[in-house]
Amino acid sequence: MKLLSHFTTFLCLCIIVILVAYLDSPYSFVHKDFSYSTSEPAVAQPVEVEPPTEMPVLENRLDSVESMDRYYVEVYQEYEVYYDKEGKVVKREPTGKTESVRYWDENTKK
Numbered sequence: 001m002k003l004l005s006h007f008t009t010f011l012c013l014c015i016i017v018i019l020v021a022y023l024d025s026p027y028s029f030v031h032k033d034f035s036y037s038t039s040e041p042a043v044a045q046p047v048e049v050e051p052p053t054e055m056p057v058l059e060n061r062l063d064s065v066e067s068m069d070r071y072y073v074e075v076y077q078e079y080e081v082y083y084d085k086e087g088k089v090v091k092r093e094p095t096g097k098t099e100s101v102r103y104w105d106e107n108t109k110k
Contacts, residue, residue, distance in 0.1 A: 056080035060099065072103040 022028050063077040078097040082090045 074101045
């Protein structure tokens with residue numbers, strides 16, 4: 001009886017998986033009104049777009065270097081940099097975000 005119960009459960013699960021796979025396929029009656037292929041190829045047209053000059057570029061600049069507990073700690077400040085059409089810096093504003101990198105100082109002794 002236990003073997004028949006396991007077999008019935010397995011058969012029901014297989015039928016459900018097959019039914020769901022059929023209903024999700026493009027060949028099911030649910031998707032009969034939709035076309036998944038076309039006889040015309042898609043052609044992409046190039047567009048001339050100039051990037052906006054108002055968008056800032058984020059740059060990290062070295063703010064300070066400190067020696068702490070046999071490590072060198074470099075602190076970097078993030079800046080929003082605005083450029084004009086010639087590529088010259090118009091404005092540089094700090095964002096307030098800082099990142100630090102820590103390096104082992106091999107010259108110090110214990």
